Amino acid sequence: MARNDLGRWVPDTSGNPGGRPKPPDGLRSRLAELSPRAVECLAGLLDSGDERVRLEAAKAIRSTKHTYADAQCFQGATP
Numbered sequence: 001m002a003r004n005d006l007g008r009w010v011p012d013t014s015g016n017p018g019g020r021p022k023p024p025d026g027l028r029s030r031l032a033e034l035s036p037r038a039v040e041c042l043a044g045l046l047d048s049g050d051e052r053v054r055l056e057a058a059k060a061i062r063s064t065k066h067t068y069a070d071a072q073c074f075q076g077a078t079p
Contacts, residue, residue, distance in 0.1 A: 045057035048058040
């Protein structure tokens, strides 16, 4: 890993040449299977009598990265 005299990376080098580790086999498909249940659970928590629970559920929903494929799964939409 090449660095210059100031300790900064030299152009066109990386501190992580191997890239991100790959997820274990089957993890993505398993998460895709569980996603609809997780969304339904969060939706139910939005109706909680406890304001803190509602707030945390809303935060969880807002912080999730959504794709068009996710939207199709939950809305029955077609591209």
